[in-house]
Amino acid sequence: MNQKSMNQKSMNQKSINTIPMVDVQAWHRPIQAQLEKKALKVLRSGRFIMGKEVAFFEQEAADYLGARYAISCANGTDALILALQAAGIGPGDEVLTTGFTFFATAEAIMQSGATPVLVDIDSETFNIDPVELEGSITSRCRAVLLVHLFGLPAALSEIQAVCDRHGLILLEDCAQSFGASYHSRKTGNFGLLGAFSFFPSKNLGGFGDGGLVITNQLKAAEMVRKLRNHGSSSQYHHDCPGYNSRLDEIQAALLRVKLQHIEAFNAQRQQVAQWYREFLSGSEVLFPQHHHEHIFHQFTVVLPSGRDMVKKRLAEKGIASAIYYPLPLNKQRALAGIAVEHALPVCGQLSEHCLSLPIYPGMTRSQTETVARTLINVMDCQGSLYTQSAF
Numbered sequence: 001m002n003q004k005s006m007n008q009k010s011m012n013q014k015s016i017n018t019i020p021m022v023d024v025q026a027w028h029r030p031i032q033a034q035l036e037k038k039a040l041k042v043l044r045s046g047r048f049i050m051g052k053e054v055a056f057f058e059q060e061a062a063d064y065l066g067a068r069y070a071i072s073c074a075n076g077t078d079a080l081i082l083a084l085q086a087a088g089i090g091p092g093d094e095v096l097t098t099g100f101t102f103f104a105t106a107e108a109i110m111q112s113g114a115t116p117v118l119v120d121i122d123s124e125t126f127n128i129d130p131v132e133l134e135g136s137i138t139s140r141c142r143a144v145l146l147v148h149l150f151g152l153p154a155a156l157s158e159i160q161a162v163c164d165r166h167g168l169i170l171l172e173d174c175a176q177s178f179g180a181s182y183h184s185r186k187t188g189n190f191g192l193l194g195a196f197s198f199f200p201s202k203n204l205g206g207f208g209d210g211g212l213v214i215t216n217q218l219k220a221a222e223m224v225r226k227l228r229n230h231g232s233s234s235q236y237h238h239d240c241p242g243y244n245s246r247l248d249e250i251q252a253a254l255l256r257v258k259l260q261h262i263e264a265f266n267a268q269r270q271q272v273a274q275w276y277r278e279f280l281s282g283s284e285v286l287f288p289q290h291h292h293e294h295i296f297h298q299f300t301v302v303l304p305s306g307r308d309m310v311k312k313r314l315a316e317k318g319i320a321s322a323i324y325y326p327l328p329l330n331k332q333r334a335l336a337g338i339a340v341e342h343a344l345p346v347c348g349q350l351s352e353h354c355l356s357l358p359i360y361p362g363m364t365r366s367q368t369e370t371v372a373r374t375l376i377n378v379m380d381c382q383g384s385l386y387t388q389s390a391f
């Protein structure tokens, strides 16, 4: 074999074996031309803030999600803060939320002046456990901020029933669940308000930061609209202090392009999840079962033990993986002595055993097979590590 073909072989080997968590190029390839055309149009328009693209995007997002109102903002964390404030949550209030989520969920509760009450999760769904939820209610609790983690809708019927029984406002953190449904209704519509993130790796990922709040109540929508723009409902008239939290025209324009393809993108993620299930079946790995309404923001498995070593070995073989999340919220320094904390044994266990594998639209069957087979191999090679089962 000559040098050139050896180089080619090693390049092919590299491209076969290097699998990132998200391959943005592969994801966007089919729509790249559309995106570039749209970006150029905005650059040439000279209008960059609160123009037509934002207005169209909000209408199209509302239509797609089946909500009466959609109000865009600067990022998903702001969307949560705006939703909490529009719901009237503030100092002295307590808000129940999951102990297993990205920090921003609890951070938003704290930024709104309220106190998070952390609740344990269901070991199979990674989502808040409705029984634990009811058992954690205090006299100061005014709301539940649930999270549809990894793209799987939380147990909404049970949670709504808890809220109804105790007069709690329901709010949804849908940062990871754009397009996921529960009994055929899109997440974000069950609570008074739902908050979404367009961070680039999200299912509807933008090209920078972005966020959205949806609601079916006019009063809540008006409050979010006002708060995201300096508490103003007409130019230079300010009713209350708010924020500068607007979505840029260019983000809105590009998100409009991606929104047209969200169903296909989510279906591709579901296909990858199906392949993983096929390749991992019979192994020691616990993986998410088929659930047609799961839109697989992440494909997160639970390993019996040796998780950190497995992650390291995968990386040596060119396969990315991620730990969402290495610490449950009750272990975060920022929440020490602030959050009302109950025992969170399931959060604790899963944070030590979970591992998220690459998943994105455009990921191929053979890449999925490589990840799954390498994972099983790495685990087999360290057989001695696997003497005890986590659950």
Ligand SMILES: Cc1ncc(COP(=O)(O)O)c(C=O)c1O
Pocket: 075, 076, 077, 078, 101, 102, 104, 105, 147, 173, 175, 176, 196, 197, 198, 199, 209, 210, 211
């Ligand atoms: C569950 C959850 N909530 C909130 C956020 C915050 O979104 P953003 O990064 O757009 O502020 C994220 C983003 O990572 C998230 O995953």
